[in-house]
Amino acid sequence: MNLHPLRRMAVAMSLFFAAATSHAGPEWNLPAQPFQIFGNSYYVGVKGLSSVLITSPAGHVLLDGALPASAPLIAANIRALGFKVEDVKFILTSHDHDDHAGGVEELRRLSGATVLASPATAASLRRGRVGKDDPQLADLTPFPAVAKVGEVGDGEVVKLGPLAVTALYTPGHTPGGTSWTWRSCEQDRCVDIVFADSINPISSDGFKFTTNTSYPSIVTDFERSYAVLEGTPCDIVVSVHPDFTGLWEKVQSGKPRALLGNGGDCKRYVAQSRAKLAKRLASERAESLK
DSSP: OOOOHHHHHHHHHHHHHGGGOTTSOGGGGOOOOOEEEETTEEEOSOSSSOOEEEOOTTOEEEEOOBSGGGHHHHHHHHHHTTOOGGGEEEEEOSOOSHHHHTTHHHHHHHHOOEEEEOHHHHHHHHHTSOOTTOTTGGGOOOOOOOSOEEEOOTTOEEEETTEEEEEEEOOSSSTTOEEEEEEEEETTEEEEEEEEOOOOOOOOTTOOTTTOSSSTTHHHHHHHHHHHHHTSOOSEEEESSGGGGTHHHHHHTOOTTTTOOSSOHHHHHHHHHHHHHHHHHHHHHHHHTO
């Protein structure tokens, strides 16, 4: 692999820190070439974990930090595109698992950016670990606590110069899960982009979606999140795990503007989760009758 010296250093650092990321598969943190999504929006994440940079003359917004070991790779990708990490003014977060929040503190330190999250996620970021109501609690790895975290409300718009990024609460996978949406333009064409948080209905062994007491609203939260994502304008979707919405297959197709869908990509993302949740609930109910 012929990498720029900065990227070679970033890869070496990511391998050094990889042992601390038991929640993640090692393939998730493989380096990925950054690329333009549309207009002023760029993919700067790693192979299995998304991070998106939205740029402007007033400064930039970064979404998610992936694993602790991903931070140097994300920083190197930002620089490879010709942007400065120090120009990132906001880091917006999806949820509080180590594979999405683990690199946030290092990226905050490098950039001096303000970190924003939903109240539930913000509390976890400050602790460096999830709350007791997380469905995957038993399987999760602590991550570097974030020194300073601000909170955003559902539907709140984060503004930076010409940028306006809207928080959409999408709980279920975690109690504080948040997706983000904004518009990017090229000449006279503008599109709606959604950075979609995980809506994967999974849990640690022993957690029941139908009868648990630690997160009793989990099913209604999933249904609420489905409605939010189905009702959100969605020309391009980038899910926090890029494979969830077929990002790499689209990019590798070689088609011009391969990520531009017909507005139905968020609905398809929801349909996959809804079917999985229905199967999970049916299985638990059948088990309870035995």
